[in-house]
Amino acid sequence: NAGVTQTPKFQVLKTGQSMTLQCAQDMNHNSMYWYRQDPGMGLRLIYYSASEGTTDKGEVPNGYNVSRLNKREFSLRLESAAPSQTSVYFCASSERTPATNEKLFFGSGTQLSVL
Amino acid sequence: QKEVEQDPGPLSVPEGAIVSLNCTYSNSAFQYFMWYRQYSRKGPELLMYTYSSGNKEDGRFTAQVDKSSKYISLFIRDSQPSDSATYLCAMSGRTSGTYKYIFGTGTRLKVLA
Numbered sequence A: 001n002a003g004v005t006q007t008p009k010f011q012v013l014k015t016g017q018s019m020t021l022q023c024a025q026d027m028n029h030n031s032m033y034w035y036r037q038d039p040g041m042g043l044r045l046i047y048y049s050a051s052e053g054t055t056d057k058g059e060v061p062n063g064y065n066v067s068r069l070n071k072r073e074f075s076l077r078l079e080s081a082a083p084s085q086t087s088v089y090f091c092a093s094s095e096r097t098p099a100t101n102e103k104l105f106f107g108s109g110t111q112l113s114v115l
Numbered sequence B: 001q002k003e004v005e006q007d008p009g010p011l012s013v014p015e016g017a018i019v020s021l022n023c024t025y026s027n028s029a030f031q032y033f034m035w036y037r038q039y040s041r042k043g044p045e046l047l048m049y050t051y052s053s054g055n056k057e058d059g060r061f062t063a064q065v066d067k068s069s070k071y072i073s074l075f076i077r078d079s080q081p082s083d084s085a086t087y088l089c090a091m092s093g094r095t096s097g098t099y100k101y102i103f104g105t106g107t108r109l110k111v112l113a
Helices: none
Strands: A004-007 A010-013 A019-025 A031-038 A042-049 A064-068 A074-078 A087-094 A110-114 B004-006 B011-014 B019-025 B032-038 B045-051 B054-058 B061-066 B071-076 B085-095 B098-103 B107-112
Touching (some): A010 A019, A031 A064, A042 A064, A042 B098, A074 A087, B004 B085, B011 B019, B019 B085, B032 B061, B071 B085
Antiparallel strands (some): A004 A019, A031 A087, A064 A074, A087 A110, B004 B019, B032 B085, B054 B061, B061 B071, B085 B098
C-alpha cells in the first residue's frame, strides 16, 4: 500500500551543490506534480506532468528542472542550490488531468536545507 | 491580495466541540473545492471535496461551498484529539485557459483531551 514514495526524506546541501529528488507512484496515475511548502506561503506548484512525456511549469519553476522518466516516476532536480530553495518538497499524483482534477495524493515529503 | 485566504490559527478547542474552518477566495472560475488534512511531518491527505456549490457530509465532517460569497467551510463534529492537524483548503479550475489548483496556507487545529 505504498502510494507515492519520495526519497530522500531529509537532505542538507551547500549553496551551489546539485541534487535530484526522486518520486514514484504505484497507483497507475497519469499526472504527477512537484510542490514546495513554506511557512505562510502554503503549497506552491513547481512543475507538473499531465502525462508520460510531457511537463509544464507551475507557479515557481525557476531554479528547478524535472523529468518524467516513465508513468511511475517524476524527478525534480536542483542544478545549483540556493538558500531560497530551503523548503519541504512534496510530490503528488492524480488519476485525472490537472484541468479537471479534484484529488491529489501526496508523498511524505523531503525536508531540504541549503546552507 | 492572495487568491485564497485562510486564517493560520492555531485554533484550540476542547474534545467534543464543533470546529468550523473557513477559506475565502477571489477567482470565480474555481469549480472544485477540497479540504486536505496534514499531520506534522507528513504529506497532505484529501479529506473532502465538493463540486460547485452545496454541502457534502462524510461521517463527522461536513464541507460547505457558497460560490456566491466565494466562501468555503469545513465543519468537524464531536472533535477528537486525533483531529489535531493542519487543515488546508484547496480549489481548482481552468481560468484564462490555464489550469489552476491552489491551496490556502492552512489552519492549525489542536483538540485538547
